[in-house]
Amino acid sequence: MSFPFANPKTPTADGSPAPAGTRKIALVCAKGGLDECLPVLIMANAARMTGIECSVFFTFYGLDVITDSRVDHLHVNFLGNPMSPMPNMIAGLPGMEALGTSFMQKKIDELDIPRPREMVHMLSESGCDLYACELAMKMFERTKEDLLPEVADVITATDFFERTHGADIIFV
Amino acid sequence: MDAELKARLDAIDAKLDYIVARQEYTEDFIREMTPVAREAMNAMAAKLSTWEERGYFAIAGELGGLLDKLSEAYGPEDVHELSGSIVAILDTARNLTQPDMLELANEAGDVLHDAENVKPVGPFSAMSAARDADVQRGMGVALELLRHLGRAQGSKARPEVRRPAPKAQASAAPMSEDDVPAVCPVPTPAPTPPADEIVEWEGHRFNGEGFLLDPSAWNEELAAKMAGGLGLELTGEHWQVLKYARQDYLATGSSPNVRRIASGSGVGIRRMYELFPKTPGKSAAMVAGIPKPAGCV
Numbered sequence: 001m002s003f004p005f006a007n008p009k010t011p012t013a014d015g016s017p018a019p020a021g022t023r024k025i026a027l028v029c030a031k032g033g034l035d036e037c038l039p040v041l042i043m044a045n046a047a048r049m050t051g052i053e054c055s056v057f058f059t060f061y062g063l064d065v066i067t068d069s070r071v072d073h074l075h076v077n078f079l080g081n082p083m084s085p086m087p088n089m090i091a092g093l094p095g096m097e098a099l100g101t102s103f104m105q106k107k108i109d110e111l112d113i114p115r116p117r118e119m120v121h122m123l124s125e126s127g128c129d130l131y132a133c134e135l136a137m138k139m140f141e142r143t144k145e146d147l148l149p150e151v152a153d154v155i156t157a158t159d160f161f162e163r164t165h166g167a168d169i170i171f172v
Numbered sequence: 173m174d175a176e177l178k179a180r181l182d183a184i185d186a187k188l189d190y191i192v193a194r195q196e197y198t199e200d201f202i203r204e205m206t207p208v209a210r211e212a213m214n215a216m217a218a219k220l221s222t223w224e225e226r227g228y229f230a231i232a233g234e235l236g237g238l239l240d241k242l243s244e245a246y247g248p249e250d251v252h253e254l255s256g257s258i259v260a261i262l263d264t265a266r267n268l269t270q271p272d273m274l275e276l277a278n279e280a281g282d283v284l285h286d287a288e289n290v291k292p293v294g295p296f297s298a299m300s301a302a303r304d305a306d307v308q309r310g311m312g313v314a315l316e317l318l319r320h321l322g323r324a325q326g327s328k329a330r331p332e333v334r335r336p337a338p339k340a341q342a343s344a345a346p347m348s349e350d351d352v353p354a355v356c357p358v359p360t361p362a363p364t365p366p367a368d369e370i371v372e373w374e375g376h377r378f379n380g381e382g383f384l385l386d387p388s389a390w391n392e393e394l395a396a397k398m399a400g401g402l403g404l405e406l407t408g409e410h411w412q413v414l415k416y417a418r419q420d421y422l423a424t425g426s427s428p429n430v431r432r433i434a435s436g437s438g439v440g441i442r443r444m445y446e447l448f449p450k451t452p453g454k455s456a457a458m459v460a461g462i463p464k465p466a467g468c469v
Contacts, residue, residue, distance in 0.1 A: 003401020004373055005382030005458070046468045049430055051450035113469055114431070122431060122469075125441035 024053040024167035026160070031172070032061030034074040034101060034116070038108070040172045041065075041119040048126040055167070056123065057160045058151075059133035063140055066132055066148050071117045075101045117148070124150035129163070131155050383457065383464050387421065390461030399459045406459075410447055413437050417460040427465040429453040 025047055029040040040056060047054040064070040078084040078091035078100045086100060108115075114122065124130060132147055132154045144154055155163070223229060246254075254261075267273065283290075293301065301307050369380035374397060377385045382398075384390055395414060399406045406414075416437035420428040430453040434441040448455035453465045 003382070003398050004371060005378070005401065042468055048445075049451065049453050049468075119469075122441055126430070126445055127442075 022053055023051075024164065025055075026164035026167040026169050027054065027056045028169065028171040029056055029058050029062035029065060030060045032064035032070075032074060034076045034104060034108075036172070037062060037065045037074060037116060038113070038119070041116060041123060042113070043170075043172075044123050044128050045119065045126065048123070048128050053167070054123075055129035055131065055160070055164050057131045057133060057155075057157070059136045059157075060139075063132060063136050063142065065116055066120060066130060066151050067142060067146050068148050069146065071120065071148065072115070074116055076104045120148055120150050124152075131160055131163075133157065133160075381458075381464060384461040387418070387462050390418070395459050395461065398461075402455060402459065404448070404455070404459070407447075409439055409443065410459075413439055413444070413447060413456050414460040417456050418462060421457075421460070421462040426467075427457045427462045429465040429467045429469065431469055 025044075027040050027044055029037055031037065040062075044054045044056050058066050064074060075097050078086040078097065079088055081091075084091060084100075086096065090096060091100070120130065130151050132144075132151050134154050134156045137143070137154055144151075147154075161169075302311070370385070371378045371380060371382075374394065376389055376394060379385060384394075396406055399410070404410065413433055417428055417433050420432060420436055428436065430441060430444055433439075433453070433456060434444045439447065444452040444456070448459075457463065457465050
């Protein structure tokens, strides 16, 4: 009797493309805050580890997450966040954002959650397609050279929808 | 015989004397009292005419009319109901007639009387008036009053919470299609057996997801069989991954996920997805005979 847990979802040994009907998701990352992009990256990674096909579209401030010069300087915004532990009066003072960010970063490191740069690399390695938004690139005057090498392509929103045909779109 | 008769006559005589004496007293009394009584009657008449002048009789007449109206408007059933709430009515009456309440009512009356002289107040004047200690106290009282009003109203208006009667067989029997609301899409059942189910295979015990229950029972032969069941042929790289995963599990007590295995075993994440396609962390842990990895990165 063969191993009883080889269900139809189990992948084939030669790594051939997933059969039709495989789950697919497409995440849209439109914000560049540390607390706003990490969920996207973690969810994308978890999806890949669960055998779900995944692509991520970085647009507007989400571009910072895949921009080489900015990915290591993502901040947490405590202003105007009703759940932030810091009162708005204080969160608006100079330096508070950096202070809060360092606290959160410390917490994230303690939990052994990778930094955004490593997460982007992991996603790319695990076969997640990372796309930059063409329009946002023009808006922020960035070129493909400014982006991390993991980014697969710079495409328009229309392209993204075409390439992720059949996927569940999740806007974060 | 004579003696007896005489004794009787004496007795009668004595009674007659008594009666005559009483009569004289009465006549004296009447004679003396007549002027007094006349005076009293005059006083009485004067009093009554004064009452008449003051309108007491009119009030009494009106009161009689009021009673008539009351009896018209309220039937015996109403009075019966009233008797039920008589305590509350009396309490209310007592509370309302406390001296401080009366004083308050008096004050309010004074204010309303002078209301013509009060200037209209806009939002800013209201704000500055709110700094007045008396106004603040008044606002507190008003708010408390509102709270009580709202509570009384709420207890009246709040609809009764209707809970569906619990179905006796609901927990025991699987959900029938009738139980699923029409708007809710029926989820397709997961193809894998529940994780808490224990499955025996090749003399080993696995949980419902296919993870070996006792990691120490693992051996390479079993790993090869399991990998074969998953459609994998174990190569040197696979073994490298499996050995590292077991070693890490035995050292830390928790199963490593893709990232830790990839960096620890040195095969890299991309290669992990090639060696154990689709679900590298789960598949590697399964073949390595350790529990399902719990972390999400």
